[in-house]
Amino acid sequence: MQSRSNADAYGIDVSHWQGDIDWAKVRQSGITFAYIKATEGTGYTDPQFTANFKNSEAAGIVRGAYHFARPSESSGTTQADFFVRTLQQQNAKGELPPVLDLEDTGGKSKFALTDWVNQFVAGVKAKTGTNPVIYVSPSFASSSLTSSISSLLLWVADWGVSRPNSFNGWSQWTFWQYSSQGSISGVAGNVDLDVYAGTPGSLHQRFGSVPSGGSSSSSGTKIANLPTLLEGDSGIYVKDLQLLLYKTGQHPNGVTGIFDANTNISVQAFQKDAGISIDGIAGPQTWSHLVEHPVSGRPALQLWSAGQEVTDLQYLLQYRQENPGPIDGLFGPVTEAAVTDFQSKTHQKATGTADMTTWKNLIEVLPQPIA
Incomplete structure (x- = not known):
């Protein structure tokens, strides 16, 4: 078999x-x-x-x-x-x-x-x-x-x-x-x-399609019904926004559910890259581009890697209820252990190296699914 x-x-x-x-x-x-x-x-x-x-x-x-x-x-x-x-x-x-x-x-x-x-x-x-x-x-x-x-x-x-x-x-x-x-x-x-x-x-x-709470393209909240979000907003849709920003390669500094200055900067950076109006507001056009954007390539990270990509990884591990240690951009043994544990829970080979499959598993499941 x-x-x-x-x-x-x-x-x-x-x-x-x-x-x-x-x-x-x-x-x-x-x-x-x-x-x-x-x-x-x-x-x-x-x-x-x-x-x-x-x-x-x-x-x-x-x-x-x-x-x-x-x-x-x-x-x-x-x-x-x-x-x-x-x-x-x-x-x-x-x-x-x-x-x-x-x-x-x-x-x-x-x-x-x-x-x-x-x-x-x-x-x-x-x-x-x-x-x-x-x-x-x-x-x-x-x-x-x-x-x-x-x-x-x-x-x-x-x-x-x-x-x-x-x-x-x-x-x-x-x-x-x-x-x-x-x-x-x-x-x-x-x-x-x-x-x-x-x-x-x-x-x-x-x-058959996912039930109404699901995350396939045939279910979930329709893009047209998503709320317009701007700095100062909070809630589950802000978490969606932050995860989608990570998906596109941006750096919102955490999946907190709070639309802070870092999220605003990331929205504007994405809008610039997408060639749409740059206003820092997540409206229908921005939502549509975020949802349709493929997962951006991320480097494989391993023990003693360092930099912004490691910071992103640590924030995402923290959101997925892992303990990456301090959010400091340094891939130390604690971050490696968190990656290994997350890989085991999501049925990957537990290597401790954050490869593209690990990045996708960290990013792709939204708290409030969007069709």
Whole structure:
């Protein structure tokens, strides 16, 4: 099967075991999607399902729901009915396809369990028009299922490997749970880490756009509705403005949410570079140019680098809740440790060197997404 890359979309899967989740922090950590436990067996609804589904939507995370199979309790048809009915009652229509989580045989043989799965799949398809994704580990599938269901999309659970091996007729994964011991800002304790076989853009294109809180080009606050900002203003849109200025290579001296003199200078510098009216005011024309501007090239920074680019890096790390040490323009060991920690949280190779991927991850997720 295929391996994963930094360009892929990364996600988590959660249940009540994770307790209360700060989904805004989860999104800021670079998480694009989440699968959320809805039901189990015939009569259990996860007590955190409603809150998790609602709050992840508000944070702009692409969501899906999963059902934990208990084949000994009732038929696949009955559990499919219960799962879909729960989703409908809670108006929990996510963007991702539903999932059947297979970890329990219920004492059934390979053929009997496969028949049970086919009942569940048919029941979900009849009520939603969508085949569920199958979540399963290679060892469980090999010992407990036949290969006849391998035409369904696979969410493979395989930890601590560079890539899963093919099994039971599956030669590629759509989702891969690659760790059960992840650490993500906004989630207390360990959390399962997942990856989609494609970029965030391809995830949105395949399964639907980001919910209303999201950050894709198809959602968020429309440019025409953005407020006009000038020195003295404050709030979440000023943070957006400051991050976009960093994206274009400017130096607003922090993502503070306060439109101070440094932000004014940066706005004017950007307006000059963009060839538009230079007034230090972020109006419709300035917003439009900022949003459409590609991420400017930044140098790779490493231990003992120094200068304005290091200062920018330190401010951005501080905004992403890392501790870069003093904001002094010197890439010392504390800044290196902060870069390494941020890279780990955003699923990069933790080198301690701030390369272009690190810069993009620091800059691209806006607190108030803009379409």
